[in-house]
Amino acid sequence: DGSHIVLPLWVEVSAYSAIALGTLWGGWKIIETMGLRITTLHANSGAAANIGASTAIFGATALGAPISTTQAAA
Numbered sequence: 087d088g089s090h091i092v093l094p095l096w097v098e099v100s101a102y103s104a105i106a107l108g109t110l111w112g113g114w115k116i117i118e119t120m121g122l123r124i125t126t127l128h129a130n131s132g133a134a135a136n137i138g139a140s141t142a143i144f145g146a147t148a149l150g151a152p153i154s155t156t157q158a159a160a
Contacts, residue, residue: 139155
């Protein structure tokens, strides 16, 4: 009925590995560009951004609305 999908272990491990390698390879460059070149973040503005994103995520979850954590943080 499609309510339960069984994935082989090798598929899971391959997906996890690809995500980890992608983060190691290019993730830090993206973080550096977004955090230092486009918008300079400091401790106060970073904390405010995290509090705002957390509030949006918890608020949407309480309302039962689907939300992307990436979009909320942006």
